Amino acid sequence: MHFIPEDIDNYVVAHSENEPKLLQQLNRETYQKILQPRMLSGHYQGRVLSMISKLVNPKNILEIGTYTGYSALCLAEGMQVNGELHTIDINEELQDFSQKYFDKSDYKNQIFQHLGNALEVIPEVDKTFDLVFIDADKENYSNYFNAIIDKLNTGGIILSDNVLWSGKILETTFKKDDTSTPALIAYNTLLKNDKRVETVVLPIRDGLTISRKL
Template structure:
């Protein structure tokens, strides 16, 4: 969903930090070889993820939803020199593609991949997280939140992607088969009402929420 004119959007991108060459290569190959390439975080949102990570300098990051690894690489840019990024995706067919780019980067040894159901995997990761990025199946956003909130350090950040869902969160009626929209509506309410976090929604791309644990 575009909230700004195309010209203004282009201006913003052109006056923000450049996209690293490796991520440009990753974008090109994703569009050439992988289904649903629009799932990529992309240049502008990627630079936002990178900036947030650099400001925090996290020792431990959790990502729920790896896709082809673009957002993981952006978040890894801010990792503490001894930090680790744990990233989970249900699609095992993408694992080798992700690893190829992780190992081309400076952070390959700091990125640990998991394949499978994040609801089952998250409890097995015995770490406290400084940053969590949620960008997976929308129906489980609230479940992911409940699984990670107690593993998030005080002052830690949860980043939730696609929370405006192309504006569908304003719909009062949705198709019966549409399970994502009502799930996101309830998730946004949860973040607003849960006293353990303070939350702001940024109208970036398809909506990005920043929630800070109190």
């Protein structure tokens, strides 16, 4: 869904940083071989993630939702030379795919994949973080926030993807099988009201929230 006219959106992409070659390859192969390729962050949002990471210059990064590894590689671009990126996904079938691209990157010794339920994995990662990216099952966004807030350093940043959910967050009635929309509405309210963070919602792609720990 485009929240600005498509021709303006195209202009924005054309006048932003180019997509690195390795990520071009990852993007292309994801669309060729993987189900639901729209889950990929993609060129423009990837450059946004990269820029935010470079501004934060995090030592340690946590990503919840690896998918094929595109966003992890974008976030790693701003990581300190002695930093680590820990990324968690429950889908075992994608692990080798993403690892292949991590191994091709400059960050192959700094990216650590974890397989399993993020709510079980997060307590086992003995790190505090400067940057967290949440892009997994929407029903657990609030649970992920509560799981990571005490592991986030003061001044640290939480990035949350898909918070506008194709505009569905404006709806007041939901289909019986739609658990994602009410969960995202609750999450957006949580970020707005939680006094531990300050938050701004950016209408980038499907909505990207930046929350800073106070």
